[in-house]
Amino acid sequence: MNLVNLESVSHAYGPKPLLAQVSLGIEAGDRVGVVGRNGDGKTTLISLIAGTLAPDSGRVTHNRGLRVGHLSQGDRLDPAATVRQIVLGDRAEHEWAGDQAVREILANLLGDIDLSARAGELSGGERRRTDLARLLIEDHDLVVLDEPTNHLDIEAIAWLAAHLTARRSALLVVTHDRWFLDAVCTRTWEVVGGTVQRYEGGYAAYVLAKAERARIAQAAEERRQNLMRKEIAWLRRGPPARTSKPKFRIDAAQALIADEPPPRDTVELVRFAAARLGRTVYDLEDVTLHAGGPGQGPLVLDRCTWQLGPGDRVGLIGVNGSGKSSLLRLLSGSVVPDAGRVVRGRTVRLAHLSQELAELDPARRVLETVEEVRKFIQVxxxxxxxxxxxxRLGFRGEAQWKVVGDLSGGERRRLQLLRLLMDDPNVLLLDEPTNDLDIETLNELEDLLDAWPGTLVLVSHDRYFLERVTDRCVALLGDGRLSMLPGGVEEYLQRRAAGAALTARAAAAAPGSTVAAATAPGTAAPAAPAGPSAKEAREARKELARLERRLDQITGKEATLHAAMAEAAADYARLATLDAELKELAAQKESVELEWMELAERLGD
Structure with missing residues (x-):
């Protein structure tokens, strides 16, 4: 059943036509992702479909009684209303508290927000999550979302993808999060040049189909050029002899990437990085760090030892508030640890992209702002x-001569990132660099970073970008350690889920808990597992000490391997062998860490 139909719809802002004679429809059960460059009309298209914008010409038809839920980029929350009033309306507490779906939405989006807080007291991210929770709790036939993953961490994005996939309503979503597009959408629309190109499947299928279309278009253009040359030759020499027509074979989508090399030559990049950085980049030695300063705020690191070597490309993962930005500020030198020390290599040339936009001269032109740093750079x-x-980063033609004061927040962020790269750093600390970047610009940034030789630490909620740009991931799991994640983001989500389940079981077993109180009178509650005996505890503590010594040995071997890689910078074969040994060592370290954590949990340490 068709829910919405667009017939010959056109719309423009000023002299620029965004949509021209577009006809399409959304059916019940469709899950459509909308992609395209910033400014090409994605938000305009979904606003027309949602009914919040009228077209200049053409017709938009809604099915009778259609219930549309629309999350726009800006909210209209009443600043005097409480979160409870906005999200739950006049529902009685017993009504929403007894609804599993409502409790799940509140837990995953508003778990850290006081329901009695007023909207005017919330941060921009908290307002965004409140608005999203309000929409998801309501029933809709069509859900229209404009950048729903903004201000969500990786864990919340994974939950939102699963939630939307399980909903029965149709979905139309604009997002630059490519993992989210693949996880949620079954169709993709690309807004380009005033038209809407339609593709089956999520982001990966869209990329393959678009590449195939481009190949066919290139073959058609080559054929047209050949025909033109033949025509010119015939006009000059007379009819040519009959020749066989060229035949073009349409390859399977997999053949498009069969001969494509890896995105990065890791050995080559490590060699360059080692030549530029030497043996030492950053060594954290027995470091303790709190997010709010010495002894203030949540504990981020507790007597942590960690090494960042030349050419390392590390993704840093953790929930909002776990201390990711604090760790980057520690590396940049803008904060000092509570205890321990941070050793920084002498040759380090650091560039730190923080979440705050740096001050730029609003009267300068874009190109002048970059050229004042450097006019040329070797990548x-x-x-x-x-x-x-x-x-490459989206400032095309006349856009390079725009005044900085006229730029949007996303454009200023791109400009800030480019100024950092032009300073020719050999260490990059990037804190949410993908905010407000469209997919095409993200592709260019990824390609640029692929050829950049240096050490990189990246914090990003964009799972696709994180896994595409980095070679390994570490996590802040709230235990004061930096935990290796050989399985990447998927392993992080599994470990977080396992930790949440363990916490829930512990809470259920605690005296006075809801579960304990629900036990019927006269019925014995399940016995809690007995703690270890004195002898078992002594043996366990000996094992803990052995594991700690093993971790120290592995850390020492890692330092030795990093030094050997720096010395073997010109020997590709040796570098490849050392890199393999380093990865095997990292896996061993992760296994020992897990064993240590399990033993410590049993002991209650």
Whole structure:
């Protein structure tokens, strides 16, 4: 059943036509992702479909009685209303508290927000999550979402994807989060040049189909050029002899990438990085760190030892508030640890992209702002001008001569990132660099970072970008340690889920808990497992000490391997062998850490 139909719809802002004679429809059960460059009309398209915007011409038809839920980029929350009033309305507490679906939405989106707080007291991210929770609790036939993953961490994004997939309503979503598109959407619309190109499948299928269309278009253009040359030859020499027509074979989608090399030559990049950085980049030695300063705020690191070597590309994962930004500030030197020390290599040239936008001269032109840092830069084996890099990151043509004061927040962030890269750093600390970037710009940034030789630490809620740009992941799990994640984001989600289940079981077994109180009179509650005996505790503590010594040995071996890699910078084969040994060592370390944590939990340490 069709829910919404667009017939020959056109719309423009000023002289720029965003949509021209677009006809399409959404059916019940459709889950459509909308992609395209910033400014090409994605938000305009979904606003027309949601009915919050009228077209300049054409017709938008809604099915009778259609219930549409629309999350726009800006909310209209009443600043005097409480979160409870906004999200739950006039529902009685027993009504919503007894609804499993409602409790799940509240727990995953508003778990850290006081329901009695007023909207005017909330941060921008908290207002966004409140608005999203309000929409999800309501029943809709069509849910229209504009950048729903903004202000959500990786864990919340994974939950939202599962929630939307399980809903029966149709879905239309604009997002730059490519993992989310693949996880949720079964169709993809690309808004480009005033038209809407339609593809089956999520982001991965869209990329393959678009590449195939481009290949066919290129073959057609080559054929047209050949025909033109033949026509010119016939006009000059007379009819040519009959020739066989060229035949074009349409390859399977997999063949498009069969001969594509890996995105990065890791050994080559490590060699360059080691030449630029030497043996030491960052060594954290027995460091203790609190997020709010010495002894203030949540504990981020507790007597932690960690090494960041030349050419390492590390993704840093953790829930909001776990201390990811604090760790980057520690590495940048803007905060000092409570205890321990941070050893920084002498040759480190650092660039730190924080979540706060740096002050830029609003009267300067975009190109001038970049060229004042540097006019040329060597990335990999190619030299780029400031203008060429600006074009790669979305500042095309006249956009390079815009005044900085006229730029949007997303454009300022791109400009800030480019200024950092133009300073030719050999260590990059990137805190949420993908905010407000469209998919095409993200692709260019990924390609640029692929050729950049140096050490990289990345914090990002964009799971696709995180796994695409980095080689390994570490997590802040709230235990004061930096935990290796050989399985990447998927392992992080599994470990978080396991930790939540363990916490729930412990809470259920605690005296006075809801579960304990629910036990019927005269019925014995399940006996709690007895703690270890004195002898078992002594043996367990000996084992803990052995594991700690093993961890120290592994850390020492890691340092030795990093030093050996720096010395073997020109020996590719040796570097590859050392890299394999380093990865095997990391896996061993992760296994020992897990064993230590399980033993410590049994002892109650």
């Amino acid at each position: 990999g084996k190619r030299e780029w001008t400031a203008s060429q890099l600006l074009e």
